[in-house]
Amino acid sequence: MSILIFGGSGFIGRRLVPLLVARGEEIVSFDINPATANYERFGRQVRVLRGDVSQFDAVMAAMVAAKPARVVNLAYYLGSEHPPHTAFRLNILGMDNCFEAARLLGVSRVVFASSLAVSGEQKHYGERPATEDDFRHGHVQYAMHKIFNEWQAQDYREKYGMEITALRPANVTGPDKIVGSLDHVRCITLPARGESVSFPYKDAMRCPIHVDDIAEVFARVVMTDKPKHAVYNSGGTAVSLGEIAEIVKGCLPDAKITFEHEAGGRENSGNYLIDNRRLVEEFGVQYRPYSERVLEIINEVRREVGLPLAGAR
Numbered sequence: 001m002s003i004l005i006f007g008g009s010g011f012i013g014r015r016l017v018p019l020l021v022a023r024g025e026e027i028v029s030f031d032i033n034p035a036t037a038n039y040e041r042f043g044r045q046v047r048v049l050r051g052d053v054s055q056f057d058a059v060m061a062a063m064v065a066a067k068p069a070r071v072v073n074l075a076y077y078l079g080s081e082h083p084p085h086t087a088f089r090l091n092i093l094g095m096d097n098c099f100e101a102a103r104l105l106g107v108s109r110v111v112f113a114s115s116l117a118v119s120g121e122q123k124h125y126g127e128r129p130a131t132e133d134d135f136r137h138g139h140v141q142y143a144m145h146k147i148f149n150e151w152q153a154q155d156y157r158e159k160y161g162m163e164i165t166a167l168r169p170a171n172v173t174g175p176d177k178i179v180g181s182l183d184h185v186r187c188i189t190l191p192a193r194g195e196s197v198s199f200p201y202k203d204a205m206r207c208p209i210h211v212d213d214i215a216e217v218f219a220r221v222v223m224t225d226k227p228k229h230a231v232y233n234s235g236g237t238a239v240s241l242g243e244i245a246e247i248v249k250g251c252l253p254d255a256k257i258t259f260e261h262e263a264g265g266r267e268n269s270g271n272y273l274i275d276n277r278r279l280v281e282e283f284g285v286q287y288r289p290y291s292e293r294v295l296e297i298i299n300e301v302r303r304e305v306g307l308p309l310a311g312a313r
């Protein structure tokens with residue numbers, strides 16, 4: 001028995017696989033671009049399959065080969081700029097392929113990545129945190145696809161009794177992030193390289209969570225047979241780009257981070273106040289302080305480019 005992870009070579013998958021290996025699990029990672037991760041160090045404990053999750057036959061073949069006890073789907077297009085047909089195939093059909101193949105093979109434990117994007121803008125909730133039961137105001141391609149995935153998961157749960165869980169990561173951060181929400185990441189990584197960076201609004205809000213933290217959340221949820229809920233918000237740290245810039249300058253006093261507008265940006269920000277009590281109470285998750293994570297990211301970048309390491313002031 002193993003855990004089959006679709007999209008296992010991506011930003012989050014690269015952290016999740018080692019965490020599950022450390023728990024003694026055998027992993028099969030299925031990815032269209034497996035070269036973005038190297039699992040050789042784990043020997044036979046991690047098998048890598050190259051394939052396209054939007055092809056039902058490929059997903060079925062992987063299920064048959066892996067005979068998994070649990071399935072995770074992380075394969076997705078981040079962002080909303082993709083051609084409708086292309087995005088639909090990966091995000092909607094690919095997700096359904098995972099659910100349906102799991103059903104056919106009798107694998108009832110499935111976890112997939114939804115997103116804070118389902119909630120849409122913070123203004124819909126006023127000054128209060130959005131919960132998992134709130135109306136989902138998301139309206140762009142990415143959000144609509146995640147909303148549909150959550151609905152589809154509920155349909156499978158109700159009709160077949162499957163244990164499918166949606167995890168909604170907030171704005172995941174880490175030095176190697178290249179897709180998805182990037183302004184909060186570039187506010188750290190570009191100054192860390194000694195480059196200047198500029199953003200439109202100082203008061204634009206984000207809710208970062210470090211990629212190691214979200215990977216740990218996935219690991220705990222995946223390893224639980226019957227979680228109490230079908231949907232979990234990860235939550236994170238509500239912070240403005242201006243505040244991130246101050247944290248970065250606290251570590252790198254010469255950092256050049258500028259804003260075109262000193263005020264504004266908050267009113268159009270995506271959901272940043274997020275209620276994650278379900279996750280915290282059931283899984284006991286605790287995130288390292290965000291400012292520590294910022295310093296960690298700065299120094300990972302600086303180590304990579306051969307610059308002297310920064311310290312917190």
Ligand SMILES: NC(=O)c1ccc[n+]([C@@H]2O[C@H](COP(=O)([O-])OP(=O)(O)OC[C@H]3O[C@@H](n4cnc5c(N)ncnc54)[C@H](O)[C@@H]3O)[C@@H](O)[C@H]2O)c1
Pocket residue numbers: 006007008009010011012013030031032033034036051052053054073074075076077078090094113114115116168169170171172173179180181
């Ligand atoms: N990174 C974030 O900030 C964030 C926030 C909220 C939700 N999420 C969700 O978490 C999940 C993982 O995100 P990530 O940041 O690791 O993304 P990522 O793009 O780094 O990883 C996705 C992986 O899926 C693979 N993939 C793409 N198309 C495929 C296909 N047709 N068949 C098989 N594999 C395919 C990619 O090669 C990649 O390795 C996604 O569902 C994403 O929407 C991410």
